Amino acid sequence: MFTLDDILQGNAGNARVVSSSPLDPQLAFRSAHHDSRQIEPGDLFVAIKGARVDGHRFTATAAQNGALGVLCSTEIPDLPSAFFQIVVPDVVEALHATARARVQRQPTTIYIGITGSNGKTSTKEAVAAVLDRLAPTLKTLASYNTEIGYPLTLLRLEPQHRFAVLEMGAQWVGELAWLCTIAAPDWSIITNVGTSHLEYFGSQERIALAKSELVQALKPEGLAILNYDDPRVRAMQEKSQAPILSYGTAEDALVRATTIAGDPLRGHSFTLHYLDQQITIQLHIPGEHGVTIALAAAAAGIAAGMPLIEIRDALEGLTAYKRRGEIKSGPNGSTLIDDSYNANRQSILAIAQAMHTTQSESDCQRWAILGDILELGDYSHEEHRLTGTALVPLVDQIVAIGAEARFYVEGAIAAGMPAERAHYFAASLDDTAALEAAKQAAATLLKAQVKQHDLVLLKASLGIGMDTLLQMLQS
Numbered sequence: 488m489f490t491l492d493d494i495l496q497g498n499a500g501n502a503r504v505v506s507s508s509p510l511d512p513q514l515a516f517r518s519a520h521h522d523s524r525q526i527e528p529g530d531l532f533v534a535i536k537g538a539r540v541d542g543h544r545f546t547a548t549a550a551q552n553g554a555l556g557v558l559c560s561t562e563i564p565d566l567p568s569a570f571f572q573i574v575v576p577d578v579v580e581a582l583h584a585t586a587r588a589r590v591q592r593q594p595t596t597i598y599i600g601i602t603g604s605n606g607k608t609s610t611k612e613a614v615a616a617v618l619d620r621l622a623p624t625l626k627t628l629a630s631y632n633t634e635i636g637y638p639l640t641l642l643r644l645e646p647q648h649r650f651a652v653l654e655m656g657a658q659w660v661g662e663l664a665w666l667c668t669i670a671a672p673d674w675s676i677i678t679n680v681g682t683s684h685l686e687y688f689g690s691q692e693r694i695a696l697a698k699s700e701l702v703q704a705l706k707p708e709g710l711a712i713l714n715y716d717d718p719r720v721r722a723m724q725e726k727s728q729a730p731i732l733s734y735g736t737a738e739d740a741l742v743r744a745t746t747i748a749g750d751p752l753r754g755h756s757f758t759l760h761y762l763d764q765q766i767t768i769q770l771h772i773p774g775e776h777g778v779t780i781a782l783a784a785a786a787a788g789i790a791a792g793m794p795l796i797e798i799r800d801a802l803e804g805l806t807a808y809k810r811r812g813e814i815k816s817g818p819n820g821s822t823l824i825d826d827s828y829n830a831n832r833q834s835i836l837a838i839a840q841a842m843h844t845t846q847s848e849s850d851c852q853r854w855a856i857l858g859d860i861l862e863l864g865d866y867s868h869e870e871h872r873l874t875g876t877a878l879v880p881l882v883d884q885i886v887a888i889g890a891e892a893r894f895y896v897e898g899a900i901a902a903g904m905p906a907e908r909a910h911y912f913a914a915s916l917d918d919t920a921a922l923e924a925a926k927q928a929a930a931t932l933l934k935a936q937v938k939q940h941d942l943v944l945l946k947a948s949l950g951i952g953m954d955t956l957l958q959m960l961q962s
Contacts, residue, residue, distance in 0.1 A: 489531075489589045489642045490515050494558070494573055497588030498581050506556070507568040514571075516555060519582070519642045521635060528553030531642075535578050535635070536560060542578075558582065579634065583669050586638035590670040596625075596648050598670055599787065602655045602663060602701050603678025603714075604694060605834045606780055607632065609772070609808050610678050613784035615652040617801040621793055622649035630828075632656035637666050650791070655701060658687045658862075663700040674710040674790060675701040675729075676783055680719035681833040686864025695719040705729035712786045714779065715740040732790055734782040742786040744778050751775065752824065752845035752942075753814065759785055759795060766795040772805050773812040773824070774841035776834075781805070810954070812838060818930075818960050820939040827945045827953035830860050832874045835946050836881070843881040848940035852883040856929065856956070858947025859889035859916065867891050872898035879904050882944075886910045886933065888925050889951060916950065923955060930959035 492512035495502055504510060517529035523545035526532055532549035534542035534557050546557045547566060556571025557563065560578050575581035590598070599618075601611050608630045615626035625648045627640045632654040640653060653672070657663045680695045688694045702711045702723045711727040714720045715735035724731045734742040744757040754770040755778050770777050781802045788798040807813045810828035817823030826838045835857065842853050855878055863870050871891050875898025878885060887895040887910065896909040910932060914925035937943060943960075947953045 488515055488517060488645050489519075489585065491556075491571070491573075493588045493592065494581070494585045497584035497586075498575055501575055502581065503574045505562055505572040505574060506570060508571065514555070516642075519558070519585075519639055520549075521639070523549040523552065523554075526552040526554045530554050532557045533578060533582055533639070534559040534563075558585075582635070582638045586641040587669050589644060590641055593644055593646070593648075596644065596651050597673045597791075598651045598653060599674045599676065600653050600655045600663075600667070600672030600701050600704075601676045601678070601783075602657065602698050603676075603720075604681030604683040604698075604831060605837070606678045606776060607654045607656065608828075609777075609811050610676065610780050610783050611652050611654045612808050613772075613780050613802065613805055614676065614787045615650075616805055617784045617788040617793070617798055618650045618652065618791055620797055620801050621788070621791055623647045624650040624652060626652040627654040630654060630656075634662075634666070638669055641670055657697045657700075658684045660688070660693055660697045661700070663697060664704060667701070667704040671704050671706075672701060672709070673705075674712060674787070675705055676712040676787065677701065677714060677720045677723060678779070678783065679714055679717045679833070681831050682863070682866070682870055683831045684862045685866040685870070686862045689864075691719070695722075699723045699726050702727045702729075710790055712783060712790065714783065716779065732786050734786040735779070740782075742782055742789060744782055747775065747778055750845055751841040757781075759799070761785075761789055761795065764795050766799050768799050768802050770802060770805065772807050773814075774837055776837045776841075777812070812841075815957075816961065817941070817943045818934045818937045819941075821937045821941040821943050823943045823945060823957075823960065825945050825957060827947055827957065829949045830858075830946050832860070832870050832877075835860075835874055836877050838944060838946065839878055839881040842942050842944055845942070847942060850938070851940045851942060852938065853881070854884045854886065854933070854937060854941060854943045855882040856886045856933070856943060856945050856953075857888070857892060857895055858951035858953055859891045861948035861950050863891075868894050871895050872901075875899035875909075876902040884908045884910070884936075886912070886929050888912045888914065888929050888956070889922070889947070890915055922951075926953075926956040927959060930956060933960060 491514040516531040519531040521533040709729035715733040813825040871894035875895035879902040912925035914922040
């Protein structure tokens, strides 16, 4: 919730209000959205002019859906006279300034920034679930972690929120530091350093440098919550002027997991240790990476002063977040693991390892259905090939869909996978019809060959749209 005054104060001298309604600075907006379809009564519509779509065109729809006003760069004709038009030179900059003003008005909230190459959204959900047992907690909606999503999340702050759990993404060095000028975290959680967005960063070293900006933004009274099992994250403790709370499976981690056991696909059990305290936890989220996610959330709970029993109860209530390790029905009675929201080499291998080590029937085959990993630039061939190579001991069959996906198959065959077990369906990502035809051909193969006890993993970058293949497999 934010007010007209937040907009005017944040954009002093740069905002002009057009409306026949009386100008009440305390007029409150429930939240803000840049998609008119998400508008509900009491919201502000943010009309962003993009390269392909001009949000100003959808302002009338936003008004019909109940928006009280619009943040826009040009006055829009034919709107209700009482509808507020807040005209600014640059809508995105005005959005940032408004969020900054809103945050400054609520200094008692603890702002928790989360970044990393993998697991940001699942970690955000876990941290919020733990802290919400202690006090009202705001969390990032879906994966709104960009220059648009980050301020939109902050504008959903309510006075009662004691914690704000904020997912923060980056595609270039300096982006996280810049996001921190809108709202700097009191606590920073770093999950890992992988190969996401290599096209933009150029190397894992530069990815690590970018992620470390969230640690460097901390004040001395802040807290850096670092994954001790990732050496690049562990090294970030040297860049923090704030205290460190480490988590992981290593003996030196302050928040530590031991005796990891159970079904890796449906959820491990482990013993959580902190100082001289310990408690056993049974998870319902997949993989050893699920344990890592739980440890990050446990560390946040410990930092907030929560007893381990409360942390345990929150963690045991977690389930896989949408399209991030969800267990679903596959073709011919098989089990399908929907991890299709996004992908890089590390996340593919993590969920494949969970599938490989889970107990199954003796005649079970493990299938990896993979689309392209995007935003790899010059590293694309190598990353896909390395992924295919590493999958050979983990899966029995690979089905690759897309343009770069052929390098999964090349890597797998070179590493010893029989050619008849590595299937490639070529499609340019720029040709929607061809891509959907490739998915349909893959679905036909899978429906013919997958058996009842098989495990089927669905994984790709978001832009591949593997959700449509899922529909084909379940139809």
